[in-house]
Amino acid sequence: MDSELTIIGGGLAGSEAAWQAAERGVRVALFEMRPVRDTPAHVSDRLAELVCSNSMGARSIDRALGLLKEEMRRLDSLIIACAEAAAVPAGGALAVDREFFAQEVTHRIQGHPNIKLCRQEVTRLPLGPTIIATGPLTSDALAEEIVALTGNHQLYFFDAMAPIVEAESIDMEVAFRASRYDRGEQDEGDYINCPLTEAEYTAFMEALLGAEIIPLRDFERGDQRFFEACLPVEVLAARGHESLAFGPLRPVGLTDPRNGRRPYAVVQLRQDNLAATLYNMVGFQTSLRWGEQKRVFRMIPGLENAEFVRYGQMHRNTFINTPRLLDATLRLNTPDADSRPPIWFAGQITGTEGYVGSAMGGLVAGLNAALYLQGQPALAFPPTTMMGALLHYVSNADPQVFQPMKANFGLMPVLEKRVRRKKERYQAYARRALADLQPVVLKHRCNTLD
Numbered sequence: 440m441d442s443e444l445t446i447i448g449g450g451l452a453g454s455e456a457a458w459q460a461a462e463r464g465v466r467v468a469l470f471e472m473r474p475v476r477d478t479p480a481h482v483s484d485r486l487a488e489l490v491c492s493n494s495m496g497a498r499s500i501d502r503a504l505g506l507l508k509e510e511m512r513r514l515d516s517l518i519i520a521c522a523e524a525a526a527v528p529a530g531g532a533l534a535v536d537r538e539f540f541a542q543e544v545t546h547r548i549q550g551h552p553n554i555k556l557c558r559q560e561v562t563r564l565p566l567g568p569t570i571i572a573t574g575p576l577t578s579d580a581l582a583e584e585i586v587a588l589t590g591n592h593q594l595y596f597f598d599a600m601a602p603i604v605e606a607e608s609i610d611m612e613v614a615f616r617a618s619r620y621d622r623g624e625q626d627e628g629d630y631i632n633c634p635l636t637e638a639e640y641t642a643f644m645e646a647l648l649g650a651e652i653i654p655l656r657d658f659e660r661g662d663q664r665f666f667e668a669c670l671p672v673e674v675l676a677a678r679g680h681e682s683l684a685f686g687p688l689r690p691v692g693l694t695d696p697r698n699g700r701r702p703y704a705v706v707q708l709r710q711d712n713l714a715a716t717l718y719n720m721v722g723f724q725t726s727l728r729w730g731e732q733k734r735v736f737r738m739i740p741g742l743e744n745a746e747f748v749r750y751g752q753m754h755r756n757t758f759i760n761t762p763r764l765l766d767a768t769l770r771l772n773t774p775d776a777d778s779r780p781p782i783w784f785a786g787q788i789t790g791t792e793g794y795v796g797s798a799m800g801g802l803v804a805g806l807n808a809a810l811y812l813q814g815q816p817a818l819a820f821p822p823t824t825m826m827g828a829l830l831h832y833v834s835n836a837d838p839q840v841f842q843p844m845k846a847n848f849g850l851m852p853v854l855e856k857r858v859r860r861k862k863e864r865y866q867a868y869a870r871r872a873l874a875d876l877q878p879v880v881l882k883h884r885c886n887t888l889d
């Protein structure tokens with residue numbers, strides 16, 4: 440079979456992309472390097488192996504991952520169908536028997552008449568239309584090719600993520616808006632500042648230093664220079680009692696409007712999305728366990744009821760600078776991209792974090808590659824859908840500080856009418872998302888039937 444589309448990587452994203460393109464009649468060559476070459480985390484030769492947890496998150500559509508899965512289900516996702524087939528009891532979550540799940544994906548891919556599965560490491564970029572879905576553990580040789588394609592400094596090997604909180608959950612009776620020395624572009628200040636007294640700072644430091652951390656695994660210890668340049672907050676804190684007060688929590692240039700004085704220390708939060716619904720904790724990249732982050736960071740005045748949409752993390756993760764390199768259909772759109780056959784990226788390598796977010800990228804890239812090969816216009820997803828909101832985020836975030844992102848309601852454009860209660864607000868987001876997805880679903884079905 441002569442292939443029209445090459446897909447590199449048979450993980451969650453690559454398998455979904457292959458399925459979507461093949462279902463539209465495109466002949467696909469899917470390259471997976473295992474078992475010829477292993478990754479440090481996978482343990483089998485199966486496609487779509489889940490490397491850690493066996494959960495794909497909540498089922499209910501008023502939860503971000505529940506809504507994302509429902510949108511994908513409506514677009515005939517292979518990964519969601521196989522997850523349902525392999526589901527095990529898990530309360531409100533969709534958890535799977537991981538072996539049965541990966542076996543099912545492998546079986547369906549191998550049985551598809553339009554897909555040829557090649558067990559081979561790809562070390563050079565193919566010459567025809569290609570989807571790169573090699574994940575957070577992309578092999579070194581291909582990583583070098585990606586650097587050559589995208590330019591230096593556009594490929595990263597570690598996450599150093601600070602937690603992100605929902606703006607609505609910050610207590611603005613305590614926190615205040617200001618930029619240091621009032622250098623903000625907006626009158627009211629660009630940052631949200633959480634002021635600490637000396638006693639609050641001391642209590643916070645004690646809790647931080649006593650908190651449990653997630654140890655790095657052997658394959659994650661790698662590049663120590665990275666950690667020197669971007670230290671986890673608890674490592675910096677261990678250097679001395681005042682290390683944070685003179686570092687990321689320094690209060691210089693800030694006055695607490697409640698008392699007109701400079702606080703002893705200040706935790707700053709920086710706007711993280713255009714809609715200003717999400718804020719990241721500046722300098723708080725961390726390896727603390729997630730439960731510990733919630734406990735310790737909620738000690739910060741103003742964050743007592745903070746809702747964390749993403750916890751801080753430090754781990755091995757290969758990802759590209761998507762806002763600089765891709766459009767919202769995940770196609771490479773660098774200035775010289777038109778001089779060669781099209782390339783799409785999909786999965787964790789684009790920064791759409793997590794199993795379901797990765798598979799979603801595969802669905803979008805596979806669908807758009809098929810549309811391209813059939814001479815049809817690309818399909819962008821409405822930003823009011825969870826798929827569209829996540830794609831919009833990764834393709835439009837600030838490229839200077841880009842980090843992977845999980846599906847969450849904070850990414851969505853705010854509702855026209857304010858809904859105070861969180862559950863009802865999320866239900867309203869979900870209703871709007873599924874209504875706005877409907878035209879895409881209809882178009883998708885027409886294309887599949889064609």
Ligand SMILES: Cc1cc2nc3c(=O)[nH]c(=O)nc-3n(C[C@H](O)[C@H](O)[C@H](O)COP(=O)(O)OP(=O)(O)OC[C@H]3O[C@@H](n4cnc5c(N)ncnc54)[C@H](O)[C@@H]3O)c2cc1C
Pocket residue numbers: 447448449450451452453470471472473477478480481487488489490491492493559560561562572573574575576577578581755756785786787788792793794795797798
């Ligand atoms: C250690 C670890 C634990 C994680 N735990 C979780 C978790 O619990 N929950 C969660 O939601 N997310 C987790 N993630 C994040 C992410 O969701 C998963 O990594 C997910 O599998 C990403 O899907 P993907 O398709 O992008 O990549 P993968 O599923 O990793 O698939 C990429 C595939 O490409 C292959 N490949 C790589 N290079 C080449 C090459 N040159 N040629 C051919 N094939 C190649 C690999 O063998 C692999 O099969 C974890 C990530 C890591 C690294």
